[in-house]
Amino acid sequence: MTAYSERDVFFVSNSVDELGGVTSWSHQMARLFTERGHRVHVIGITEPAVVQELGELPYPTTTLYDAHPPRVGSARGIKGRLNVAERRLRAERAAGMREQAAKLTRLFRAARPGAVVIVTQVWAMEWVELADTTGLTVIGMSHESFAYSKATSRFGRVQKHYKDVDRMLALTREDADLWIRQGLDNASFMPNPIPFMPEVPSSRTENVVVSVGRLSDQKGIDMLLDTWAEVAPRHPDWTLRIFGSGEDEEMLKKQCTALGLDDSVEWMGRTSDVPGALRGGSVFVLSSRGEGFPLALMEAMATALPCAAFDCAPGVHEIVQDGEDGLLAALGNTGELARRLDTLMSDKDLRDRMGEAARVNIQRYTTDEIVRRWEDLFTFLER
Template identity: 85%
Template sequence: MTGRPQRDVFFVSNSVDELGGVTSWSHQMARLFTERGHRVHVIGITEPAVPQELGDLPYPTTTLYDAHPPRVGPARGLRGRLDVTERRLRAERAAGMRERAAELTALFRAARPGAVVIVTQVWAMEWVELADTNGLTVIGMSHESCAYSRTTSRFRRVLKHYKDVDRMLALTREDADLWIRQGMNNASFMPNPLPFMPEVPSPRTGNVVVSIGRLHDQKGIDMLLDAWAETAPSHPDWRLRIYGSGEDEEILKKQCTALGLDGSVDWMGRTGDVPGALRGGSVFVLSSRGEGFPLALMEAMAAGLPCAAFDCAPGVHEIVRDGEDGLLATLGNTGELARRLDTLMSDKVLRDSMGDAARVNVQRFATEEIVRKWEELFAFLER
């Protein structure tokens, strides 16, 4: 690497290896920065409930807690403030946070001038703001849409804990504008990079619709099953392959049986071979209630699959050009999603033309372009 400053870049997340898109994004970016000569360190606050296998990494990782820090809620009323057990837990948690923040400070202090701290999840920011970040650039990120964040406790935490960082990054300009309207004048945006670009796209010869994501309420697999119940009878030679695992697996399988879909739905479990899973499909479906800038959607388009998706976030209609490389449905309208699936399943010429367009269009998020934008942001914030 020549002509660019080599920086120390810290990624701080809830966990180094928890299952999910934020972890995948963090390690993709960590590898890209490492390849460009930056010195990267990935830091997690605690061990995850469900880890993912990361393989050999070309940079160090650190986890601050061996066990999850004590969980305590806000002290409500006089009784809550006087509860001895709660007070003890609060004191333990506060002391532990100070100790772990001191560990962060030691790591940060060893960094070269121009170092950057990228906090990928707002919970992790609670430790970073206790650490000494003087002289460092601190960037806080929200990997979900502003609208979906508002349905969670994370919304208020973003407003509280990211208000003083050097830059708060959403994933789209539309979301950044929404955060600015909430008073976050430090908000901007940075899209996710394309996770991969297979040399050979899917042949789109199998009568298979593919879904990839955690079996969790956010991913809307229950709504996908409702949509599939409307679509499947007209396409008895098609199958729905659902890749993923999670806490809702049992209840979703019961719903599948109740809808009479066991003969056309395959529960594939977690996969370590996403390109392979996509190669076996001809259509991709995203049924999420909320997203940020979904990697699975980008991966499917890179594999040449046309996508039917709920328009659940600005990131979705930023990635999919409705009617050109995929078809969007109104969030929660399972009948409309079913019709979008039916359109793609019924017309091979349309599938092929949209799939080819998807593979071309998604390359505007190529890794080289996104890394360049990051390095320009680092240089701008350092001035």
């Protein structure tokens, strides 16, 4: 067994405690590294709009800004360049960024040799690259699939701000290869670890399909409701239980009523007990338009639930072995997802077989295995 040196590890994100998977991942990894003897510091650029409750943390956290940095428009075109108010705002933002980057420099300078900076989101990288990172290993991450990133402004920013980091990490080999083809020769991949491995799995005795995720466009709950409208009439004794909150909640509940699904859909709101939520179900469904390496899917499989999912990212078809521990449908094809759900809901033996296989197969992403891979990477990049 390799002995790893203890290091100073900085996680730099948009926020220390915003709601979402990146925050959950950051604090999971921060705890794991702390348990291994590394000295961890979690840094956020600004305060979030929606806060995630984190409880007591065994490592320090720092937020750079007291108030959100000013938002500026595009400087393109004569109009943008001549707009005095916009120019003043841009200058004020740039000065503020330099000031906050100086705080990062002071934190980085206090680190021991061999320190690592892990930038979890590309927006945060804009401050890290203004700081002095001499002698530190800098790793930039994209926690979404290449395809989903390509449809956003983050795509160009990843190419711009991650091109000179020591390693740019995607979540799958498939996505890393796509980034390399875009000219990011420093791209590689690192999967997420399982958030938890519950001692007691689901008994799969309840006629409940579970969804866990933010009520936002990305998570595709509107498509899930269209899917359920096809499935529910065939299974009047089954319930769809949706855990999560978000900006689309009101619109989705209206859609649910319009589809005549109020009797078979339960809106559970946010939960702080994900294992409990999953244990109460017999099937898990993922209806996202885009994902990276979805934690909720891994959590469901660890709880021994068979999954029906849109194949919306390489991370999904890497986690789910289609036909063995879950069933995949083409992204956006609600009819196909409905048929996958129907298959699992109609056949208890199949549910049990796939659920047990899911619990076994997902253990290739245990925390020990993923932490070992991270420490191997630290050692490799230090050479």
